[in-house]
Amino acid sequence: MDRKCEQCKKDFSITEIERSLSEKIGVELSTVCSDCLARQHLAFWLFGKFRKIKSDLSGEGLITVLPEKNRYPIYSLKEWHSDVWEGLDYGIDYDREEPFFDQLQKLQEKVPHPHQNGINNTNCDYCDDVWSSKNCYLSRSMEDCEDLICSYRNIKVKNSIDNVIGFSSEKCYSCLNCINSYGLSYSQHTKDSIDSHFLFDCRNCQNCFMCWNLRGKSFCIENVQYTKEEYKDKIKSFNLGSYSAVELLKERFEDVLKNNAIHKLNFNIKAYNSTGDNLLNVNNCYNCNTCSDSEDCVNCLRAIKDKSNLNANGCWHSELLGNCQGCVNSYNLKYCNWSSSRFSEYLDLCLECEYCFGCVGLKKKKYCILNKQYEKDEYEKLKEKIISDMKERGEYGKFLPYSMSPGPFNFSTAYLYYPNTTKEEILSFDGYWEDIDESHIEGMSTNELPDNIFEVNDEICKQAFICPETGWRFNIAPNELIFYKQNNIPLPRKHFDVRIKDLVKYSTVLKSSPYNCYYCKKEIEAYYPKEWGYKNIACEECYMRNLN
Ligand SMILES: [Zn+2]
Numbered sequence: 001m002d003r004k005c006e007q008c009k010k011d012f013s014i015t016e017i018e019r020s021l022s023e024k025i026g027v028e029l030s031t032v033c034s035d036c037l038a039r040q041h042l043a044f045w046l047f048g049k050f051r052k053i054k055s056d057l058s059g060e061g062l063i064t065v066l067p068e069k070n071r072y073p074i075y076s077l078k079e080w081h082s083d084v085w086e087g088l089d090y091g092i093d094y095d096r097e098e099p100f101f102d103q104l105q106k107l108q109e110k111v112p113h114p115h116q117n118g119i120n121n122t123n124c125d126y127c128d129d130v131w132s133s134k135n136c137y138l139s140r141s142m143e144d145c146e147d148l149i150c151s152y153r154n155i156k157v158k159n160s161i162d163n164v165i166g167f168s169s170e171k172c173y174s175c176l177n178c179i180n181s182y183g184l185s186y187s188q189h190t191k192d193s194i195d196s197h198f199l200f201d202c203r204n205c206q207n208c209f210m211c212w213n214l215r216g217k218s219f220c221i222e223n224v225q226y227t228k229e230e231y232k233d234k235i236k237s238f239n240l241g242s243y244s245a246v247e248l249l250k251e252r253f254e255d256v257l258k259n260n261a262i263h264k265l266n267f268n269i270k271a272y273n274s275t276g277d278n279l280l281n282v283n284n285c286y287n288c289n290t291c292s293d294s295e296d297c298v299n300c301l302r303a304i305k306d307k308s309n310l311n312a313n314g315c316w317h318s319e320l321l322g323n324c325q326g327c328v329n330s331y332n333l334k335y336c337n338w339s340s341s342r343f344s345e346y347l348d349l350c351l352e353c354e355y356c357f358g359c360v361g362l363k364k365k366k367y368c369i370l371n372k373q374y375e376k377d378e379y380e381k382l383k384e385k386i387i388s389d390m391k392e393r394g395e396y397g398k399f400l401p402y403s404m405s406p407g408p409f410n411f412s413t414a415y416l417y418y419p420n421t422t423k424e425e426i427l428s429f430d431g432y433w434e435d436i437d438e439s440h441i442e443g444m445s446t447n448e449l450p451d452n453i454f455e456v457n458d459e460i461c462k463q464a465f466i467c468p469e470t471g472w473r474f475n476i477a478p479n480e481l482i483f484y485k486q487n488n489i490p491l492p493r494k495h496f497d498v499r500i501k502d503l504v505k506y507s508t509v510l511k512s513s514p515y516n517c518y519y520c521k522k523e524i525e526a527y528y529p530k531e532w533g534y535k536n537i538a539c540e541e542c543y544m545r546n547l548n
């Protein structure tokens with residue numbers, strides 16, 4: 001079935017699997033392609049700058065990634081979850097004369113929203129999307145972490161800085177997708193390794209430097225074996241505490257990734273009858289990315305433990321979701337955002353609700369429409385009436401409009417996955433964009449920083465720096481400086497969010513490109529954009545035979 005995407009105007013087709021899944025869920029077939037829909041969903045997931053605001057309820061000072069000016073009242077997370085306010089107090093009557101989305105947005109703009117996402121943390125104020133963590137700073141999306149600074153998407157990671165997509169690791173610096181490791185820096189896709197730098201796809205390695213695809217080695221440099229003494233001498237000569245020396249080593253590492261390393265066509269593990277990338281333990285999942293322990297899902301990004309979801313992005317532990325964003329512990333939701341509910345449509349931030357339609361910020365409610373309580377029969381009748389009005393206006397079946405997103409697109413997760421999106425495009429969808437003029441901001445240029453970490457004294461923590469790429473101001477925190485000194489790492493020159501984006505771009509590739517397998521030469525589809533210049537890409541079978 002072919003359609004023209006309402007947003008990008010490109011033709012796209014609805015597969016038979018999508019059609020039958022949409023019937024099972026009871027969700028309308030999308031009028032926009034899965035890419036445009038994922039982009040719209042992720043626009044509701046902020047990746048904003050950390051800033052100070054005040055609770056609109058108590059005036060308490062808060063740290064948030066929300067925009068400077070919000071369209072709705074912001075309460076502290078604790079206040080939001082408390083009984084001091086009630087969502088039904090904001091209820092409105094449905095008005096047939098007005099588009100439903102306009103009414104829903106008016107309601108959304110009256111209902112309080114929380115300043116932060118996450119629970120059970122100690123001393124993690126400058127964080128977002130943080131769960132059961134301790135002493136973390138300027139970090140986002142993590143669980144069970146401790147002493148984590150300037151990091152993104154970590155689980156069980158301790159005492160690390162600039163760490164992106166880390167699991168069960170400690171003392172890591174500027175690493176991407178490293179698992180069960182200790183003392184790694186500047187490494188990618190490495191497992192079970194210790195005290196090493198610039199590793200790519202290594203496993204069970206110790207004291208290795210600038211190596212790729214190694215298994216169970218020690219004292220290797222550029223995949224050449226040295227004795228322990230030789231290795232130690234050579235490592236000293238690399239001068240790792242020097243910024244200029246490390247910049248040259250980073251260039252060499254890029255060269256290794258392009259010309260030496262063998263790359264597996266995707267990062268799938270135990271993905272049966274499935275298509276996509278970064279799939280772990282999934283069955284019958286199509287066009288999915290970063291999904292684990294899921295089955296029968298189509299067009300899903302960032303999914304965990306999901307079943308039979310269609311176009312559900314950032315949804316966890318859920319079943320039968322259609323066209324939803326950020327919903328967890330949910331069952332049969334449609335067109336919902338940041339909710340944890342069942343049998344409902346068009347919810348924003350509703351917890352433990354059932355049979356609700358077009359509600360915002362409700363908790364444990366049933367048969368509500370626009371935050372107003374109805375009897376079961378009335379609810380069903382009014383819901384049908386609204387759906388038929390929405391169909392007449394061409395609203396029904398669409399996700400919440402960009403105008404209901406929480407902030408600027410260029411400070412959302414969507415911008416990480418779709419960085420080529422333009423301001424004009426987003427404004428044409430009634431979305432938001434923030435142009436920051438930081439030219440007035442005062443601070444020291446990072447060019448003036450000492451080259452070697454040994455030349456840096458503690459006074460540096462009082463100094464503000466200006467990122468050469470964005471003009472944004474940043475500081476070096478005292479515990480950050482201690483980490484750099486202890487681990488012989490030069491001071492960073494760029495703002496922490498820029499450092500994170502530089503790493504995360506390697507794991508936000510949603511489209512495959514055609515290659516020939518490095519070993520058997522057969523045609524394969526691999527998740528590396530051609531412009532990365534990776535030469536050696538292996539098919540699943542050849543990678544397993546040669547490198548597993
Ligand atoms: Zn499209």
Ligand SMILES: [Zn+2]
Pocket residue numbers: 517518519520521522538539540541542543
């Ligand atoms: Zn092959």
